[in-house]
Amino acid sequence: MKRILLFVLTNILVVTVLGIVASLLGVNRYLTANGLNLGALLGYALVMGFGGAIISLLISKPMAKWTSGVRIIEQPQNVDEAWIVETVRKLSEKAGIGMPEVGIFEGDPNAFATGAFKNSALVAVSTGLLQGMTKDEIEAVIGHEVAHIANGDMVTMTLIQGVMNTFVVFLSRVIGYAVDSFLRKGDDRSGPGIGYMITTIVLDIILGFAAAIVVAWFSRQREFRADAGAAQLLGRKQPMINALARLGGMAPGELPKSMAAMGIAGGIGQLFSTHPPIEERIAALQAGPQ
Numbered sequence: 001m002k003r004i005l006l007f008v009l010t011n012i013l014v015v016t017v018l019g020i021v022a023s024l025l026g027v028n029r030y031l032t033a034n035g036l037n038l039g040a041l042l043g044y045a046l047v048m049g050f051g052g053a054i055i056s057l058l059i060s061k062p063m064a065k066w067t068s069g070v071r072i073i074e075q076p077q078n079v080d081e082a083w084i085v086e087t088v089r090k091l092s093e094k095a096g097i098g099m100p101e102v103g104i105f106e107g108d109p110n111a112f113a114t115g116a117f118k119n120s121a122l123v124a125v126s127t128g129l130l131q132g133m134t135k136d137e138i139e140a141v142i143g144h145e146v147a148h149i150a151n152g153d154m155v156t157m158t159l160i161q162g163v164m165n166t167f168v169v170f171l172s173r174v175i176g177y178a179v180d181s182f183l184r185k186g187d188d189r190s191g192p193g194i195g196y197m198i199t200t201i202v203l204d205i206i207l208g209f210a211a212a213i214v215v216a217w218f219s220r221q222r223e224f225r226a227d228a229g230a231a232q233l234l235g236r237k238q239p240m241i242n243a244l245a246r247l248g249g250m251a252p253g254e255l256p257k258s259m260a261a262m263g264i265a266g267g268i269g270q271l272f273s274t275h276p277p278i279e280e281r282i283a284a285l286q287a288g289p290q
Contacts, residue, residue: 049166147229164211172203
């Protein structure tokens with residue numbers, strides 16, 4: 001319930017802020033008496049498309065902590081926590097990034113990395129992952145998350161999402177205006193009609209699904225690269241293969257929607273899944289360079 005409430009409130013605040021920005025810039029007045037102002041519409045689409053994605057990226061760390069209940073390890077309380085922090089430190093130095101914050105959260109097996117900047121990211125692992133895997137496997141999972149950070153995956157995903165959002169907003173309104181103009185031939189009334197509003201809403205949904213498929217496809221490719229990156233950081237790929245095989249026999253922990261793409265384990269569904277099937281990930285590692 002807490003996750004849902006935070007997600008809804010965050011989205012309402014983001015949309016409100018973007019609406020204010022679009023109004024201040026004047027790009028929300030793309031429908032004029034003379035027709036559709038494509039320049040203003042493009043500006044509006046860019047603000048709404050990239051604005052939400054960038055804000056989500058900038059607040060990703062605090063949101064991850066709040067929604068997942070991550071406890072940051074400031075001072076290790078036991079040998080295991082000290083080992084986790086040292087493992088993150090060692091792999092981060094190998095990857096050439098700044099030391100991320102390290103955290104633990106209660107839940108079934110999963111882990112994630114997030115943050116807007118490579119040198120101030122967050123790596124978090126679940127208690128279920130720590131209890132259900134060997135140290136070699138946990139190290140591989142941490143390596144996978146560090147590889148995400150080193151590859152700049154959080155920023156890249158934001159840019160891809162921004163492009164897709166912009167495409168959806170711009171195209172749905174252009175087509176909506178064209179449909180509305182066709183339906184209102186000979187009508188002297190100004191302003192958008194019902195055809196524009198219905199078409200725009202329907203296309204926002206349809207194109208939104210199409211955009212989500214593209215983003216999910218890119219996310220799956222990114223997982224293969226992070227798996228390979230973990231193998232490279234560890235100097236061997238068997239621990240990553242073992243970790244994936246172990247995950248395949250577990251029920252993966254559910255992450256908040258905003259964090260799902262950055263976890264080690266994904267959900268189900270082919271087109272909309274952010275993670276490839278475990279079997280494909282293992283096969284890709286086995287087929288890759290030694």
